[in-house]
Structures are given as structure tokens and as C-alpha cells.
Amino acid sequence: MNLLQGKTLIPNPHAPPHAPDNQMYTYGPPPIPFDAPGVLAVVENPKAANYPAGSKARYACNTFNYTYTSLLKTLHITFNGSPGQLGDAIGLMASLKLQALELMNIDLDNGLKAGPSFEYQPINP
Template identity: 45%
Template sequence: MRLNQRTADHPEGSAIRTAQEAFNQTYWKMLQMLEQAFNGNPAMLGMSVGTMYAAQGQARSLMAMLDDDGPAAGPTFEYIAPRGPRLVL
């Protein structure tokens, strides 16, 4: 697997970059849910489990994709700036 991956390593619109961006959105949502769970809304912990499984599936799909120069792609765990209001469930 490629070391220190970043979405910027791939052209916009490429399959790998699109999948990495989708993973990062899911990862950010999961972190936001966990933050809420540990800051006064414990019900969010159970609700975050589905998001964790979604991130796992996305990560596995990424690791099955081969980069142009050979190594497997993978998740980048890059921060995604929130768009619009914070998640409130």
C-alpha cells in the first residue's frame, strides 16, 4: 500500500480520489457522532456503529484499488471542513 496517501496524489474525478473523498466524509461524520456521544448525548454512540461499518467497507474497497504505479490505494483520513450546519441527530 502506498505510504502517506493524500487525495491530492490523484487527479480530481479519478476513481481513487472520489473513493478517498467519500471515505473522508464518512470518517468525519463518524468523528462528529463520537464527539457528540462523549459530550452529553450517549445515544449517539450506538448510532455511530453503522457509520463505523460504512467506513470499514469504504476502506476495504479502497485497499482493493490499485494505484497507477502499482501499490494499493487506501484511506487518507484527511480532515473535511464541515459544510452547512453541524450534524444533529
């Protein structure tokens, strides 16, 4: 799929067997419709510090960032000699998804929704 082109990326039936990657595929049917009203109006380039101190958005963003940092640390441990930690990493991924969805349900004063900032945060304030 390619939303930018509005078309589906499909294998190019006319590409020679060893063609470069950019010739191995082409755009074709089915079209990918873009539903602009269905796009959630989330704040652009969010940062935890941009949410008011003590606000629900700041708290949720800090919690998200702490979980995100914990996930990065756990993945580092997993890929550097402790593969048994993969289950913990997967659990953190699920938590991160839920926290992001919760964050994007918070209305801001500017009419937008809060969003996750993916900032490194080793402690949870």
C-alpha cells in the first residue's frame, strides 16, 4: 500500500529477475482512498514539556515516555545476550499501544488531541 500515491504497490510483472528494487514494483489497483475526515487531529511534534504541568496530558505523556524508555532498555537487554527478556518487551509494547491510545483521547485547549512524544525518560516523575 502507498497512501501518498493513492494506489497499491504491486509486483511489476515486466521487471527482469534481477532488476533493482525500484523497478521490481509498480503502482496499480486497487486504489487506496484517503478519508481526510477520518484522520485524528493530534498535536504536531508533541513534547511532554508542552503540556501544562499537572495536566492529564502531561501525566499521560510522562507515563508513555517512561514505558517507551523501559521498552528500549528491555530490547537492548534482549538483543545483547538475554533473549529470555523478549516476553517482557512484548508486554511493554502492548502497554505502550494502550497508553498511546489513551493519550490521543485527551482533548487539548487548542481543539487538538494530545499525542505521544517518544522522549527518553529513565525515571517516572
